[in-house]
Amino acid sequence: MSIQPFKRIALIGIGLIGSSIARDVRKLGLASEIVVSTRSAATLERAEELRLGDFYTTSAAEAVKGADLVIVSVPVGASESVALQIAPHLRPGTIVTDVGSTKASVIAQMQPHLPSHVHFIPGHPLAGTEKSGPDAGFSGLFKGRWCIFTPLPDTDAEALARLRGFWEALGSRVDEMDPQHHDKVLAIVSHLPHIIAYNIVGTADDLQTVTESEVIQYSASGFRDFTRLAASDPTMWRDVCLHNKDAILEMLARFSEDLAYLQRAIRWGEGDKLYELFSRTRAIRRSIVEAGQDVDVPDFGRHALDKKE
């Protein structure tokens, strides 16, 4: 990858995503210096123990001084606060990007505060696991995964190309779309699945007729799949729900409508309707595997890893 390395990358936020970027930047030599910044002193200390950067500060304002690339990796609800803190300290020509799961809201929160002499390019790497914090990150997280840019109309082509090169160096495939469309796509492929997973795990937790130990003991029959998404970072997902409200509510309405149809088919014993739905969903799984977006082994390959007792 013939990418021109950055002089100083400032990472605002050093959780799963930020710390994975840090590890890759170091490994691949994508910057001369890495500045790590996070509000929490304890997290910052941990980042230092993990040797994720060259400089460490709890001040986002300090962190961006002299940086030519700033990557904001915080829960989307904190975007405006970060923009306000860093704006006065950004030098001309700096690329400012983020990794937030919602884009229209992040743009609305950040753009008005950022000086016109920086290149603000909103981004979203579609990568992660259910773990969070600086220990959860790892080199290679972005390999083969998509990173979506939602550039603003007046975005500098050169800056865009440079940031694209950066993500491609991390192994990502880069796509571009407008922020509203991004938010709609993510509402169905990511936000709705997480919300539904949280909800079903909550429902199971509340049951009186089935004990929690039974739910846990017998979870391998389907339920456990949902618990992974439902173990994701609560702050991040609270913010996603609050900041992509309209698209999420639209998808929830469609989901509930479809579920009511399915529920009615069960109540009235309409086997044909059930069979029709249960058949057509199989093809989507096949397409996802063919597109290289999931592993081509039964049960996510768990049997290869499962403790056989």
Add this chain to the structure above:
Amino acid sequence: MSIQPFKRIALIGIGLIGSSIARDVRKLGLASEIVVSTRSAATLERAEELRLGDFYTTSAAEAVKGADLVIVSVPVGASESVALQIAPHLRPGTIVTDVGSTKASVIAQMQPHLPSHVHFIPGHPLAGTEKSGPDAGFSGLFKGRWCIFTPLPDTDAEALARLRGFWEALGSRVDEMDPQHHDKVLAIVSHLPHIIAYNIVGTADDLQTVTESEVIQYSASGFRDFTRLAASDPTMWRDVCLHNKDAILEMLARFSEDLAYLQRAIRWGEGDKLYELFSRTRAIRRSIVEAGQDVDVPDFGRHALDKKE
């Protein structure tokens, strides 16, 4: 395992479960002879190519002649038909069991037709993958997984102990409960998750504003987890829905109620309520991993298997 081997095991149905049993029985020497039976001539031929048994027949009636263990592994809706076919040909003392995902219905379908001189012990191994058919089975599928018996009040203790020994030899942990409770537990840990997964994949498939190729391309951000369960056998799941209707409708009602609460919290921007739910679900995941019911690696260990492009 000091289990007394069976003389002749008749497997009625040779899909994922039946063929996995066949492979283990052979490997572990749990029977002198294996008779494989399935309605479909093509499936039977495939089973023979895979050398899953010693005798092959499309007639369930033929299959059970001389068997001292009969394992019915068919979609639960076919249980009564199988019982009617095999009943006249079962010899005294034979153990008849099944692997169906619903138990009250299977008992209602089979028990009235089976002669009193056999030991009918309804069972349900909680194991499987999203694949189906004789090629999908494998030796070791039941290792570390639970098998639930729902014995009838007058069940012979010796026959029960023998069947327990059989499943334990396959690596299963055996539990007992009454059929109604089984159906309620499975409705929440298995049936609801599958129905919800089918539903969300259907909703995504129907969208006009987001293309199917986008859904597939960006599925790694959460959606793909659901596609695995939604790729399960449609006939099996149609029958589960039709034969555990009451418990499933109860769980669906609770799920929808909880979802309405969550939806309202999103609409009104009630971050505290969202955070509260999103926090408490994390503990369940941890318990499942601690109980050995899921792998202890992020993202189900996919990153170890993922094609890194």
